[in-house]
Amino acid sequence: VSRFEGIPMAPPDPILGVSEAFKADTNDVKLNLGVGAYRTEELQPYVLNVVKKAENLMLERGENKEYLPIEGLAAFNKATAELLLGADNPVIKQQRVATVQGLSGTGSLRLAAALIERYFPGAKVLISSPTWGNHKNIFNDARVPWSEYRYYDPKTVGLDFEGMVADIKEAPEGSFVLLHGCAHNPTGIDPTLEQWEKIADVIQQKNHIPFFDVAYQGFASGSLDADAASVRLFVARGMEVLVAQSYSKNLGLYAERIGAINVISSSPEAAARVKSQLKRLARPMYSNPPVHGARIVANVVGDPALFNEWKAEMEMMAGRIKTVRQKLYDNISAKDKSGKDWSFILKQIGMFSFTGLNKNQSENMTNKWHVYMTKDGRISLAGLSLAKCEYLADAIIDSFH
Ligand code: PMP
Numbered sequence: 001v002s003r004f005e006g007i008p009m010a011p012p013d014p015i016l017g018v019s020e021a022f023k024a025d026t027n028d029v030k031l032n033l034g035v036g037a038y039r040t041e042e043l044q045p046y047v048l049n050v051v052k053k054a055e056n057l058m059l060e061r062g063e064n065k066e067y068l069p070i071e072g073l074a075a076f077n078k079a080t081a082e083l084l085l086g087a088d089n090p091v092i093k094q095q096r097v098a099t100v101q102g103l104s105g106t107g108s109l110r111l112a113a114a115l116i117e118r119y120f121p122g123a124k125v126l127i128s129s130p131t132w133g134n135h136k137n138i139f140n141d142a143r144v145p146w147s148e149y150r151y152y153d154p155k156t157v158g159l160d161f162e163g164m165v166a167d168i169k170e171a172p173e174g175s176f177v178l179l180h181g182c183a184h185n186p187t188g189i190d191p192t193l194e195q196w197e198k199i200a201d202v203i204q205q206k207n208h209i210p211f212f213d214v215a216y217q218g219f220a221s222g223s224l225d226a227d228a229a230s231v232r233l234f235v236a237r238g239m240e241v242l243v244a245q246s247y248s249k250n251l252g253l254y255a256e257r258i259g260a261i262n263v264i265s266s267s268p269e270a271a272a273r274v275k276s277q278l279k280r281l282a283r284p285m286y287s288n289p290p291v292h293g294a295r296i297v298a299n300v301v302g303d304p305a306l307f308n309e310w311k312a313e314m315e316m317m318a319g320r321i322k323t324v325r326q327k328l329y330d331n332i333s334a335k336d337k338s339g340k341d342w343s344f345i346l347k348q349i350g351m352f353s354f355t356g357l358n359k360n361q362s363e364n365m366t367n368k369w370h371v372y373m374t375k376d377g378r379i380s381l382a383g384l385s386l387a388k389c390e391y392l393a394d395a396i397i398d399s400f401h
Contacts, residue, residue: 072101105246183350
């Protein structure tokens with residue numbers, strides 16, 4: 001008899017479990033719209049040309065594999081803060097930004113959660129309803145209490161702005177407010193700049209601390225700067241802000257696990273103390289971060305020619321997703337005779353479309369049509385080709401009615 005009898009079987013992950021089920025399906029028509037990973041029109045994974053160029057440079061230089069410092073690669077940390085805040089942002093010159101390289105977006109969020117747990121005991125994190133499924137796991141495992149604020153209004157398939165502001169106002173003073181910097185996952189609905197200003201107003205009034213999750217910089221609009229506008233607006237008000245970053249999507253570095261946690265503080269002394277504690281938290285968890293992805297980012301962002309090439313490639317990826325979004329909408333609205341308004345598909349931005357399909361309908365998509373997606377009705381348009389739009393339109397119409 002095993003000493004592990006008391007350990008029950010864990011359920012499959014709601015997002016990554018979808019890829020496992022997809023792999024097991026032997027039907028040729030199958031389509032994986034579960035995980036948010038960019039595919040080419042041929043539905044193949046894509047390694048960016050700038051990434052290959054940066055890797056070639058790295059090979060030529062014959063760099064070694066010594067440990068990085070706990071806080072990560074200095075050139076990466078500089079590049080990532082500049083990409084987020086703008087290179088000439090005064091908070092950088094004033095040394096008010098504590099940047100620590102993290103294990104992509106997830107690891108960076110987890111490190112910040114550990115900081116909250118240790119230095120803000122009892123403080124709550126407010127998360128949007130709905131949100132990326134892993135947010136709840138991250139705060140649960142870090143033993144940080146959380147609650148939800150209203151975000152998505154199914155009636156308008158848009159932002160429930162009044163509800164969002166009311167719930168942020170209602171929360172205990174000094175809570176952390178988790179915000180998606182751009183391309184909200186799973187809804188694809190972002191506040192406007194005027195709405196961001198009002199959100200910043202209530203957060204300031206209530207002495208809350210904004211905590212941005214930036215996993216799609218460049219993927220909402222195609223522009224790195226435009227997609228960082230929300231974060232920069234809060235920072236420009238002189239607020240203290242936490243920001244987790246990920247290069248999984250915008251540089252296609254999914255498996256390299258490269259990202260960062262940035263804490264913008266009101267003094268250089270506070271930033272230095274925060275950074276020292278982030279390092280102290282990281283050391284017993286994973287000791288120090290991996291170097292390969294950090295060097296790629298530092299090379300791409302730090303070299304003007306590669307940086308421009310990256311921007312062009314990102315516009316290409318964001319553009320392909322916009323094209324399939326339009327084609328999917330055209331097919332659905334032409335084929336569906338029920339009179340349902342599908343224009344929400346075009347209003348949503350980023351990698352995803354939040355279709356409004358419920359759990360049963362999402363299961364019909366998978367069981368009958370071999371379309372793999374999360375049960376909250378989210379589909380990743382990054383995994384869709386023009387050639388498959390018509391098939392997907394048929395599947396969605398059939399599952400709805
Ligand atoms: N936050 C959000 C909202 C995401 O969608 C993702 C990726 N699915 C992440 C964070 C982090 O992903 P990763 O750990 O691969 O950077």
